[in-house]
Amino acid sequence: MSDTFFSGAPHWAWLIILYFFVGGIAGGACFLAAVVDWFGGPEDRPVVRTGYSVAAWGAILSGALLTIDLGRPLRFWHMLFQSANVPALMFKGWSPISFGAWAILVFGLFAVLSALGGMAEEGRLHNPALRAVGGAVRGGLAKVVGGVAGLLGVFIAGYTGILLSVTNRPIWADSPWLGALFVASGASTGAAALILLAPGRGATEQSLARLSAFDTKALVVELLVLVLFVASLGSVNRVWIGFWGLVLLVGVVGLGIVAPLRLHLQRRPLASAAKLVLLGGFLLRVATILASEGIERYRVAAGM
Amino acid sequence: MPEPMGFFTDTTVCIGCKACEVACKEWNQLPAENGGIRELSGDSYDNTRRLDGIHWRHVRFIEQFKGPYDGRWLMMSDVCKHCVQAGCLEVCPTGAIIRTEFDTVVIQSDVCNGCRACIAACPFGVIDINPVSGTAQKCTLCYDRLKVGLEPACSKACPTDSIQFGSIVELRTRAQKRVDQLKSQGVKAELYGADPNGALGGLNSFYLLVDQPEVYGLPRNPQLPTRNLAKSSSFSLASAAVLGVLALVGLRKRRMDDMGGPGAGGSN
Ligand code: SF4
Numbered sequence: 001m002s003d004t005f006f007s008g009a010p011h012w013a014w015l016i017i018l019y020f021f022v023g024g025i026a027g028g029a030c031f032l033a034a035v036v037d038w039f040g041g042p043e044d045r046p047v048v049r050t051g052y053s054v055a056a057w058g059a060i061l062s063g064a065l066l067t068i069d070l071g072r073p074l075r076f077w078h079m080l081f082q083s084a085n086v087p088a089l090m091f092k093g094w095s096p097i098s099f100g101a102w103a104i105l106v107f108g109l110f111a112v113l114s115a116l117g118g119m120a121e122e123g124r125l126h127n128p129a130l131r132a133v134g135g136a137v138r139g140g141l142a143k144v145v146g147g148v149a150g151l152l153g154v155f156i157a158g159y160t161g162i163l164l165s166v167t168n169r170p171i172w173a174d175s176p177w178l179g180a181l182f183v184a185s186g187a188s189t190g191a192a193a194l195i196l197l198a199p200g201r202g203a204t205e206q207s208l209a210r211l212s213a214f215d216t217k218a219l220v221v222e223l224l225v226l227v228l229f230v231a232s233l234g235s236v237n238r239v240w241i242g243f244w245g246l247v248l249l250v251g252v253v254g255l256g257i258v259a260p261l262r263l264h265l266q267r268r269p270l271a272s273a274a275k276l277v278l279l280g281g282f283l284l285r286v287a288t289i290l291a292s293e294g295i296e297r298y299r300v301a302a303g304m
Numbered sequence: 305m306p307e308p309m310g311f312f313t314d315t316t317v318c319i320g321c322k323a324c325e326v327a328c329k330e331w332n333q334l335p336a337e338n339g340g341i342r343e344l345s346g347d348s349y350d351n352t353r354r355l356d357g358i359h360w361r362h363v364r365f366i367e368q369f370k371g372p373y374d375g376r377w378l379m380m381s382d383v384c385k386h387c388v389q390a391g392c393l394e395v396c397p398t399g400a401i402i403r404t405e406f407d408t409v410v411i412q413s414d415v416c417n418g419c420r421a422c423i424a425a426c427p428f429g430v431i432d433i434n435p436v437s438g439t440a441q442k443c444t445l446c447y448d449r450l451k452v453g454l455e456p457a458c459s460k461a462c463p464t465d466s467i468q469f470g471s472i473v474e475l476r477t478r479a480q481k482r483v484d485q486l487k488s489q490g491v492k493a494e495l496y497g498a499d500p501n502g503a504l505g506g507l508n509s510f511y512l513l514v515d516q517p518e519v520y521g522l523p524r525n526p527q528l529p530t531r532n533l534a535k536s537s538s539f540s541l542a543s544a545a546v547l548g549v550l551a552l553v554g555l556r557k558r559r560m561d562d563m564g565g566p567g568a569g570g571s572n
Pocket residue numbers: 383384385386387390391392393409425426427428429430431442
């Protein structure tokens with residue numbers, strides 16, 4: 001039996017699942033927006049602007065979810081400053097949760113700036129202060145800010161998986177692949193969110209087709225990493241015998257990866273494929289987190 | 305600076321009286337679960353079931369019976385191991401978990417914000433949230449009592465000296481003597497966590513066991529959570545690099561499509 005079966009479950013449930021999902025989308029969408037910002041053409045601007053907006057709202061929602069989930073929400077700032085020693089910073093580079101707290105903050109800052117820049121570009125900002133900020137983020141500066149946001153986005157999408165691995169819990173600490181899996185899922189769900197939302201801001205058919213092509217590849221990568229993840233679990237895989245295994249197989253692989261892959265390849269309505277990808281990304285978090293959360297140490301000890 | 309202090313628990317003399325559990329709850333003013341209304345577990349005499357935020361000591365009962373006259377009880381009072389290399393302390397993002405001058409591991413309740421990273425990080429399942437404070441709690445090795453020269457409440461209360469408190473160096477010598485004594489009587493006794501070169505740099509609460517660690521609900525080879533950090537990070541980076549290249553290639557293709565004229569766009 002893996003030594004991870006003797007640890008206790010941290011009660012990371014729906015709020016954290018939602019955060020992992022939203023953070024993945026925000027990070028993935030921001031990364032794609034930055035790539036298109038740097039290397040795309042003028043006709044791709046709607047995709048860029050949508051991506052930065054998704055990132056900004058996602059970062060804000062992420063911060064809120066994480067704060068509400070704390071046992072003492074008003075002490076959220078203890079993760080950023082040493083509470084007995086303000087303003088000394090609280091930072092542990094080897095602890096993903098500590099690193100992540102800072103990363104979300106900085107990511108949020110850069111994503112909000114980029115989003116404001118995008119909105120100013122569209123002339124949608126009416127508040128004078130916001131318009132001033134948004135107006136300042138343009139040209140070369142906008143590219144740099146967006147680029148930083150995009151790189152941080154990749155981190156936000158993936159570190160949550162590393163965070164799970166840097167524990168002593170079953171499944172999470174039994175495989176080194178969760179971070180890679182969440183990076184891939186962040187990319188696929190980020191692209192899916194853009195496919196669904198970018199048309200509202202004027203994205204062209206061609207931009208969407210390109211996103212769909214990328215989503216197809218991201219899904220293939222995700223499937224490969226998922227296979228590696230399951231293979232690396234070895235004998236721990238018996239945890240999948242049950243409900244969460246079904247969710248993983250039918251929900252994540254079937255509905256969330258294989259089905260949208262078919263739709264993408266048949267060039268069927270992009271929106272349906274994108275919705276399935278989002279569903280799969282959500283179920284991936286649900287299955288990997290709740291399958292481990294459900295394993296109670298005293299039951300294991302008593303052989304139940 | 306005082307020397308490292310801790311517990312040596314000799315499970316062979318534990319009688320399962322739970323005096324330690326009670327003494328701990330009293331001294332630390334830990335609340336009852338569910339207002340004192342508890343369902344019986346049906347698992348031997350164990351209704352505490354586990355260590356958590358309001359149970360900092362837990363007496364395990366292991367019944368090993370092959371027939372009515374052929375069997376034994378194993379009992380063990382479990383507690384935080386005050387690991388020399390502590391996983392909980394390693395990951396705590398608020399700095400709430402500290403190492404004291406007694407080489408014990410303590411959670412500062414006024415710093416903890418209840419993120420629960422430490423719960424998943426502890427290889428032994430020791431920590432949980434105390435619903436009254438909303439923060440993570442566990443055994444403090446009676447830091448407040450140690451400060452004024454008292455021994456911890458549990459070892460003070462233990463009527464058989466199954467739980468012994470003292471300096472780690474001295475406890476190790478005592479424990480080794482007891483192992484030798486038991487072995488000379490033909491009992492298969494082993495120490496768990498007494499080796500400073502062993503897992504986690506040694507446990508400042510270590511045990512004498514007469515069966516495999518797993519039987520007592522203890523991991524055979526407890527490890528730090530950061531053992532996975534480097535591998536997990538590099539695999540994530542690799543995955544990010546692959547996807548980054550795919551994203552860039554997608555765009556280069558577009559430029560070629562543009563050169564190829566209308567009709568060639570988005571051809572994959
Ligand atoms: S046993 Fe668990 S809670 Fe106690 S010091 Fe070790 S890691 Fe921390």
